[in-house]
Amino acid sequence: MEYESSALLPKRELYFVFGALMLGMLLAALDSTIVSTALPTITGDLHGASHLAWVVVAYLLASTVSTPIWGKLGDLYGRKQFFQWAIILFLAGSVLCGVAHSMFQLILFRAVQGLGGGGLMVGAQAVIADIVPPRDRGRYAGMFGGVFGAATVLGPLLGGVIVEYWSWRWIFFVNLPFGILALFVTAAALPASRQRVAHVLDYAGTLVMTLSASALILFTSLGGSTFPWSSWKSIGLLVVGLVAGVIFVIIERRATEPILAPHLFANRVFSSASAIGFVVGFAMFGSMTFLPLFFQTVRHVSPTESGIRLLPLMVGLFGMSILVGSLVSKGRRYRPFPIMGTIVMTVGLALLGTVGVVTSSYTLSLYMLILGMGIGMVMQILVTAVQNAVNPSDIGAATAGTNFFRSIGGSFGTAIFGALYLNNLPHEIAKNFASIGVTKPAVDLSTITPATLKNLPPNQLHAVLNGIASSIQSIYHWAVPVGVIAVVLSLTLPEIKLRASLHPVADEVPMSNVDPLLESS
Known part of the structure; x- marks a missing residue:
């Protein structure tokens, strides 16, 4: 084709x-x-x-x-x-x-x-x-x-x-x-x-991949909410997902035209970009989930206004993504950008880990802007790098694979950070209640919503809001090591000279010992 x-x-x-x-x-x-x-x-x-x-x-x-x-x-x-x-x-x-x-x-x-x-x-x-x-x-x-x-x-x-x-x-x-x-x-x-x-369509690979991905996504999306993590349903979904994943790998090695060809993983750019995408998706989607929650509970704003307050994150992501794309089109090497981007993203996550009840809106907006800028330097440039490094006949599968791993990483990040939040929140609130001598809250805290918070006395409300803010802080503390892993993985991304034509596969530019952040294009 x-x-x-x-x-x-x-x-x-x-x-x-x-x-x-x-x-x-x-x-x-x-x-x-x-x-x-x-x-x-x-x-x-x-x-x-x-x-x-x-x-x-x-x-x-x-x-x-x-x-x-x-x-x-x-x-x-x-x-x-x-x-x-x-x-x-x-x-x-x-x-x-x-x-x-x-x-x-x-x-x-x-x-x-x-x-x-x-x-x-x-x-x-x-x-x-x-x-x-x-x-x-x-x-x-x-x-x-x-x-x-x-x-x-x-x-x-x-x-x-x-x-x-x-x-x-x-x-x-x-x-x-x-x-x-x-x-x-x-x-x-x-x-x-x-x-x-x-x-020849790979029907067996398609079926088994669908089963594996479906089971893993259902495990991350419904586990801990619809049914407990330790329930037989959660464990069963995880086991089915992992076993089907192993079977999928076996099938793909034997398929005439596999859905996700094994030879793609032998390509250093594809394998590195997929790993980076998974980890960045894990940190990005997992951490962004809690910003609307913070605004609607701790800051008492409506869902619509909480969306407006996320605009600094969007501005940073949108602006930096366009800037990086423009620089690469003008001849700059792409490898430094994922490295710098994951570093900036990790700094943004660390800064969000300091946000509390009294943090000013301007400070929070700055932190979100930094996080958005970091993510904007990473996500789409990985797709460009992968498309440049594979055969034209594999562009669709390689592009899909990069997006697939990012989505799976996002699902796992949302689930794991959500579980950490739900596990930590009761302890934080109980600790704050103990400090003010409250043993029985005025409302059922197992179903906290912005509406139920309005029914709390001022001292209990303050304790609950501090508990929510502290629990969200802990999520960003956990996200920082994930960001560090993304930085390390970004160092493994090879630099491939971007080809000027559509079809020939470019030759790999040997990796230099010189710090890529200091190299000129």
């Missing part, structure tokens, strides 16, 4: 295609977080509070599991048609979610939407690799990274505004005009594959 080179694609058409790809990625990234602030309204309307977590898990599960499959199908049969099918599937899921009349229907249709979302995420990044050479790809990759980060932060804010002024159903209907626009633009401007070759 081959695509026309970017030299044969007029600039005007390239910009149209890029805009459509950006729209696709924006929609997919937004819908992973936009429902969070609408969940109380949705569950109240559909009478399904006991299944609340599944509205989020269904999308996360479907999008993560489908990512490697979409990537491989694009490699085999051409990315244009599968990107368009992903748009159609996503839009169909959006319409069905908007008209759902029960929690079961909504959860099922969220999974359909997630299947399309997985194709949009990997398809956008893989298509741009087909029409823009690596040397020029940095600026486009930077925009992708910025959009992904912005969507992660803006999703809850946009969801809160839509629920407050319209209906929760418009969270899904709002996707339609933008998705239809992206569909028409890609149909008109995106070049199609020039070859049709018979291929």
Whole structure:
């Protein structure tokens, strides 16, 4: 399968295609977080509070599991048609979610939407690799990274505004005009594959990989909340996920055209970038989960306002992602940026570990800006490095693999940090109550919400808020060693000269003993 080179694609058409790809990625990234602030309204309307977590898990599960499959199908049969099918599937899921009349229907249709979302995420990044050479790809990759980060932060804010002024159903209907626009633009401007070759699909690998990833994501998403970590359900999901993972590796070694080819892991850039992505995803998604909680409980702000207060994080992530992409496109070496980025990210995590009840909003905004800048220097540049280092026939699978490991890392980070928070919170609150001589709280503290906090006497409220702040601090203390691991892993990323054409694989530039942070481009 081959695509026309970017030299044969007029600039005007390239910009149209890029805009459509950006729209696709924006929609997919937004819908992973936009429902969070609408969940109380949705569950109240559909009478399904006991299944609340599944509205989020269904999308996360479907999008993560489908990512490697979409990537491989694009490699085999051409990315244009599968990107368009992903748009159609996503839009169909959006319409069905908007008209759902029960929690079961909504959860099922969220999974359909997630299947399309997985194709949009990997398809956008893989298509741009087909029409823009690596040397020029940095600026486009930077925009992708910025959009992904912005969507992660803006999703809850946009969801809160839509629920407050319209209906929760418009969270899904709002996707339609933008998705239809992206569909028409890609149909008109995106070049199609020039070859049709018979291929053998890896059905066994697809099935076992889906089973493994599904079990692990369900373990991290539902364990500790829907059922205890020590329950047979949690342990069973973990065992099934690990065993299926081992079987998947065995199958892939024997498959004619594997979903995630073993030879990719022999590529130092892919293996390093996947490890870095996993750890950065672990720290990023795991730690970002607690910022809205801090704002809504400790600072007493609404879900919508808590989204607004996350804007410094978005500005840092979006701005630095674009800046790094632009610098790489101008000839700067990419290897120093993940190193610097993981260092800055770790500093940001450490600073957030000092935030307490009395920390000023300006100081907290500065800390979030630093964290966002660090993440912005890392995430998308890894995709550019991987696409440059693999064969064109593997670009889809390699891009999907990088995103897949980041998503799995995020799932594990959210689950583990969440478990640490829930374990530490009762001890912190009990310690604070003991210091003021309170033995029986005025409300049930097992279900703390912003609403229940208003019913506490001032002295008990102060004790609870300090307990919540201290517990969140401990999460960032745990996140710092994870950031250090990311720094160490980033040092293993090889520097590969970005090629100026689409197809030849570049030669590796020997790693130097000189400090890469001090080297000129």
